[in-house]
Structure formats: structure tokens, C-alpha cells
Amino acid sequence: QVQLQQWGAGLLKPSETLSLTCGVYNGSFSGYYWNWVRQPPGKGLEWIGEINHSGSTNYNPSLKSRVTISVDTSKNQFSLKLNSVTAADTAVYYCARGPYKWGYMDVWGKGTTVTIS
């Protein structure tokens, strides 16, 4: 059964760069779209963007100027970088698998809490 395991720094200062990585285990990497979603404390979910194994990306326009999602197919990993963070970027960040481009997400990581302070 495919599992997503994510890691990265949990505490950042304003203006720093958020960096998270998600590893895909026990499942295929190609043929899927790999997503990042975040959830501020006590609030709802926000889609950040997606990437496929070829490196084709789609981003949320609200974050596009600060976001980069990349892929390392040799390690079955994909990563998120968010520049110039502020307190508003404090959230739980999830990685998730999508069977289709711009589609639903069916497998999720456990989430990483990132605090900007």
C-alpha cells in the first residue's frame, strides 16, 4: 500500500524559505500527480500546486510568485519551496497523490506543522 512520508523544517523566521520533501513508498511514482495542500490553524484547506514525474507543474495563482515544486524521480520524491514566508504561511502542510492532472487526491501524507515566528 502506497505511503507518503514527508519531512522538513518546522520553525522558520519571517522572510526565510520553507522547504519540505515528500517521499513515495510502496507504490508507483510515474503516472500520478503529486500535490501540496496546506491548512492554517483552525482553518480550511488550500491547494498549493501539483507536479508529475516529468516535472510538469500547476500552481495556485495566489502563491505562484513564491512557490516552486520539484521532483526527483531517482528517489521517488517531490519537494515544496515557498519563499519569503510570513506568519500567514503558518500551517500544516500535506503532500498528497492525485490519480489525474487537476484531480482529486486519494492518498495523503500525515502533514508537517510549519510555524513562522
Add this chain to the structure above:
Amino acid sequence: EIVLTQSPDFQSVTPKEKVTITCRASQSIGSSLHWYQQKPDQSPKLLIKYASQSISGVPSRFSGSGSGTDFTLTINSLEAEDAAAYYCLQSSSLPLTFGGGTKVGIK
């Protein structure tokens, strides 16, 4: 950007009661609407895809309906373990957007 409006924001329900959550889209999205359950300190879990398609392993008391702009998630005979937040997600156009969520509590 397509805005999804969920109602109600919160619902307190007695076990075995029927729960209905609605999600309204700001424009027609066909059947590109999916439902998630999120329990405290857990990741979202996919319940229903494409408005009404069931997901393997999800109890049959969860069902979805609707198309166009109006969608419904129904929980028949609520169980205590169904206490959670429920979110809709649209995948008709970018950016993907979620509804604001509905919290279901147990009386």
C-alpha cells in the same frame, strides 16, 4: 477561481440520525466534486469522488449526489466515529479549491 460554499458550518447530531451537508459552487462544475472527512490531527480522507462515486473501504452510509452547482453529502445513520470536519473539493478548473468545511459533532 471557483468558490465552494458549504452549509451548515456546524451540525450537532444524535447517533443514528441522518446528516446532510451541502456544497454550492459559484459556477457549474459538472460532476468534478469530491468529498473528504478530516478527524482532529489527521489528514483528510477521501469519501466520495466525482459527486457520487463510492470509494473502496468507505462505509456505505456515506453517499453523494448532485451535479452542476449543487451537491450533497449524506451520512445515513450517523455513528460516533463520524464526528469530524467534512470538506468538498472541486477539480473542474484551476486552481483546485475546497469548501470552507462543515463540522459534525455528536450530541
